[in-house]
Amino acid sequence: MKILVCISVVPDTTTKITFKDNDTTFDKSSVQYILNPYDELSLTRALEIAEQNAGTVHTITVGESDCDPIIRKALAIGAHEAYRVDAQPKNAPFVAHQIASHVKSENYDLILTGRESIDYNGGMVQGLLAELLQWPLINVATEINYSDQEITACRDIDGGRENVKSSIPCVVSAQKDLCEPRIPNMRGIMMARSKPLNVIKAIDLPEFTEITKYELPPSKTGVKLISAENAEELIDILHNEEKLF
Amino acid sequence: MAVLIFAESDSGFYKKSTFEAISYGRKLADQLGTTCIAISIGNKGTENLGSFGAHQEVLYVNELYQTFNPQSYAKAISQTAQQLDCNVIIISQTYTGKSIAPLLAIKQNASIATGVIGMANTIDGFTVKTTAFSNKAIAHVKLNQEQKILTIIPNSYQINTYSETSEIINLEDTIAASDINSTVLSTHKETGKIPLTEAELVISGGRGLKGTENWNLVEELASALGAATACSKPVSDMEWRPHSEHVGQTGITIKPNLYIAAGISGAIQHLAGVSGSKVICVINTDPEAPFFKAADYGIVGDALEVLPRLTRRILEIKK
Numbered sequence A: 001m002k003i004l005v006c007i008s009v010v011p012d013t014t015t016k017i018t019f020k021d022n023d024t025t026f027d028k029s030s031v032q033y034i035l036n037p038y039d040e041l042s043l044t045r046a047l048e049i050a051e052q053n054a055g056t057v058h059t060i061t062v063g064e065s066d067c068d069p070i071i072r073k074a075l076a077i078g079a080h081e082a083y084r085v086d087a088q089p090k091n092a093p094f095v096a097h098q099i100a101s102h103v104k105s106e107n108y109d110l111i112l113t114g115r116e117s118i119d120y121n122g123g124m125v126q127g128l129l130a131e132l133l134q135w136p137l138i139n140v141a142t143e144i145n146y147s148d149q150e151i152t153a154c155r156d157i158d159g160g161r162e163n164v165k166s167s168i169p170c171v172v173s174a175q176k177d178l179c180e181p182r183i184p185n186m187r188g189i190m191m192a193r194s195k196p197l198n199v200i201k202a203i204d205l206p207e208f209t210e211i212t213k214y215e216l217p218p219s220k221t222g223v224k225l226i227s228a229e230n231a232e233e234l235i236d237i238l239h240n241e242e243k244l245f
Numbered sequence B: 001m002a003v004l005i006f007a008e009s010d011s012g013f014y015k016k017s018t019f020e021a022i023s024y025g026r027k028l029a030d031q032l033g034t035t036c037i038a039i040s041i042g043n044k045g046t047e048n049l050g051s052f053g054a055h056q057e058v059l060y061v062n063e064l065y066q067t068f069n070p071q072s073y074a075k076a077i078s079q080t081a082q083q084l085d086c087n088v089i090i091i092s093q094t095y096t097g098k099s100i101a102p103l104l105a106i107k108q109n110a111s112i113a114t115g116v117i118g119m120a121n122t123i124d125g126f127t128v129k130t131t132a133f134s135n136k137a138i139a140h141v142k143l144n145q146e147q148k149i150l151t152i153i154p155n156s157y158q159i160n161t162y163s164e165t166s167e168i169i170n171l172e173d174t175i176a177a178s179d180i181n182s183t184v185l186s187t188h189k190e191t192g193k194i195p196l197t198e199a200e201l202v203i204s205g206g207r208g209l210k211g212t213e214n215w216n217l218v219e220e221l222a223s224a225l226g227a228a229t230a231c232s233k234p235v236s237d238m239e240w241r242p243h244s245e246h247v248g249q250t251g252i253t254i255k256p257n258l259y260i261a262a263g264i265s266g267a268i269q270h271l272a273g274v275s276g277s278k279v280i281c282v283i284n285t286d287p288e289a290p291f292f293k294a295a296d297y298g299i300v301g302d303a304l305e306v307l308p309r310l311t312r313r314i315l316e317i318k319k
């Protein structure tokens, strides 16, 4: 059983978002980076499945060398080997094509991703990858199990959930509740130093999309306070002035 | 050249987000001087989609579409786009839509933008505004390929109605059992509940509500108003509420017309999922709670006392 986990490196959730170069570039200075929270889940679940099936877990990240500390963290959590495609992750199709190109040179049985990266929230890489490889996709899974060449999973759907199964190889994306994310221990951190972190060259691709500008969402102009004694007034405003019901 | 919209349905009925997507598609088609075509999969056409702006509609009703498989749905949309020469495909950003759109992007060799929140600017190229950094920013995304796919966030585009009837187009559907590459074993839907992503009114509770025993106050207000219920992350982590109600950066992103937050402090990760709401009301005992800075209306007070009074007032008005 050989599993590939796609790891993205994203700004910490408390990051204040600012831009530079006339609002055309995200300002990375003083931003703290973390392992994408959903990818911590998929990595943990991959390790659990690998442990039960005498398997190995590889990670892959599309990013420049500043991602290496986060990749080492993934190795410290337990991944056996890491790959980094040395390029800026320009957009989801760029990332998916790079990963697909690596997958074609290895024999993976399963690819796990997060439901989305919390920076651009695209949630596309898993689907793009599945289609590029012609593998089945199970998206937004809260349970993933493997036995007898088959993946069974529970996925979120609009207004509920669904149990599905698929043959391997396939692509599954992780949703909250999948598992309790593992945190690296001292031994893991020591071992991670000598695990392979392979840097591979990016393949050339057309510019599918580009971000031409950023802006901040409109902010609220100020709160109107209503005293608790007159709480009903809130409903009257919502009804008469805001006409919300 | 035409605009194709995936008309998604749930249990045989079109979703509200479908009507938004069709209205969006029609506006875009008008702007580009072309036709707006809706494709419905697994729904016999319970309503004529001309009322929402479709000029034409294609209905695929093969029983293979009874259960959702991203691959077969993407194939149906792709074959339609090719046969009818469509170069822009519009999809609602639901769980279903999000699973289909990237597959289509590869099949069509298209540029794709997700999280779209406004009409495309087609004056100089093709640019859309999308959410980025979990609603903390808006990015202007330019789509460079000839073929384009947009997923539209529900509640971000208004529904327009037309006194028109669309023409039903019959296309040969080549779907086969071999196109289904995963099997649905069982489906569980929460019945009688308004899906959170589609809800126009949402009542949400946080840790300040103290425990599950007080959630009836949230539910009573929600039912009086016809609203959906949501919660903060710790509330779903402690299993006071199901994780499907968790909104925020690591939960669901919503854009309702009204968001009432009771006993929620307004942490940056929570705001990320709800700040797109049109009107935000906050009830919190702590006048310094950060949520008040992101709110339109605020009540400094005990939610356990305030919520029942709000419910009572709504019932009085509705009587």
Ligand SMILES: Cc1cc2nc3c(=O)[nH]c(=O)nc-3n(C[C@H](O)[C@H](O)[C@H](O)COP(=O)(O)OP(=O)(O)OC[C@H]3O[C@@H](n4cnc5c(N)ncnc54)[C@H](O)[C@@H]3O)c2cc1C
Pocket (backbone or CB within 6 Å): A013, A037, B205, B206, B207, B208, B209, B231, B232, B233, B234, B235, B246, B247, B248, B249, B250, B251, B262, B263, B264, B265, B266, B267, B268, B269, B270, B273, B283, B284, B285, B286, B289, B301, B302, B303, B304
């Ligand atoms: C990586 C990461 C991702 C995260 N993602 C999310 C996310 O997606 N969504 C999310 O919600 N959080 C998320 N969080 C957690 C977030 O940082 C906050 O901890 C969380 O939102 C706080 O929830 P809360 O407001 O319910 O609880 P608290 O912060 O404990 O706030 C409770 C509030 O209730 C008030 N209160 C107490 N009693 C009453 C009363 N009787 N009546 C009225 N008010 C009362 C208090 O004054 C307080 O403001 C994330 C955190 C991290 C690190």
